[in-house]
Amino acid sequence: xxxxxxxxxxxxxxxxxxxxxxxxxxxxxxxxxxxxxxxxxxxxxxxxxxxxxxxxxxxxxxxxxxxxxxxxxxxxxxxxxxxxxxxxxxxxxxxxxxxxxxxxxxxxxxxxxxxxxxxx
Amino acid sequence: xxxxxxxxxxxxxxxxxxxxxxxxxxxxxxxxxxxxxxxxxxxxxxxxxxxxxxxxxxxxxxxxxxxxxxxxxxxxxxxxxxxxxxxxxxxxxxxxxxxxxxxxxxxxxx
Numbered sequence: 001x002x003x004x005x006x007x008x009x010x011x012x013x014x015x016x017x018x019x020x021x022x023x024x025x026x027x028x029x030x031x032x033x034x035x036x037x038x039x040x041x042x043x044x045x046x047x048x049x050x051x052x053x054x055x056x057x058x059x060x061x062x063x064x065x066x067x068x069x070x071x072x073x074x075x076x077x078x079x080x081x082x083x084x085x086x087x088x089x090x091x092x093x094x095x096x097x098x099x100x101x102x103x104x105x106x107x108x109x110x111x112x113x114x115x116x117x118x119x120x
Numbered sequence: 121x122x123x124x125x126x127x128x129x130x131x132x133x134x135x136x137x138x139x140x141x142x143x144x145x146x147x148x149x150x151x152x153x154x155x156x157x158x159x160x161x162x163x164x165x166x167x168x169x170x171x172x173x174x175x176x177x178x179x180x181x182x183x184x185x186x187x188x189x190x191x192x193x194x195x196x197x198x199x200x201x202x203x204x205x206x207x208x209x210x211x212x213x214x215x216x217x218x219x220x221x222x223x224x225x226x227x228x229x230x
Contacts, residue, residue, distance in 0.1 A: 111168065
């Protein structure tokens with residue numbers, strides 16, 4: 001059974017940093033692209049970026065809205081996905097999900113999400 | 121940027137009825153490889169989104185055949201037939217050209 005479990009969310013001050021983690025299990029981690037997606041309360045989800053699989057060199061792509069502030073990485077020995085977020089703003093407040101998919105734009109498996117609140 | 125416009129914003133349907141949700145993109149979603157990466161998701165209250173349809177018309181594993189997707193180019197539709205109570209929630213389309221979601225359609229049961 002595919003499982004994704006996010007952690008690391010909470011309250012952070014504007015301008016601060018936070019690292020989210022996602023523990024993956026139940027599938028061959030290195031075979032899959034991994035995604036971070038966020039969703040402000042009551043709004044549509046927003047893709048933040050993804051990291052490719054082993055066959056595609058683990059390269060990354062980012063939404064322009066977070067490029068340069070957010071960094072996605074993975075530890076393939078521990079089946080972990082990470083999202084490093086810097087210079088956080090109030091508008092970054094959202095539930096953050098990790099996900100993996102079966103093809104482009106098809107996120108078949110999602111974690112339960114972790115809430116990040118950026119506020120003073 | 122590719123903008124996804126979903127309509128209607130909300131709709132109400134009787135149990136057993138049928139509904140259609142439209143998703144239109146500001147530019148063609150046909151990928152360089154000839155595929156069209158348009159997906160549909162349902163987010164039930166308090167849950168993570170779940171994949172229903174991918175590549176326009178392919179149902180994900182375990183998804184009822186009451187859900188069907190169609191369309192091409194810039195115009196796509198999700199149809200739900202024989203609506204059941206468990207179908208309520210917000211439906212989103214998602215596209216793979218620039219990885220964006222539509223704004224959502226809330227389905228309520230009359």
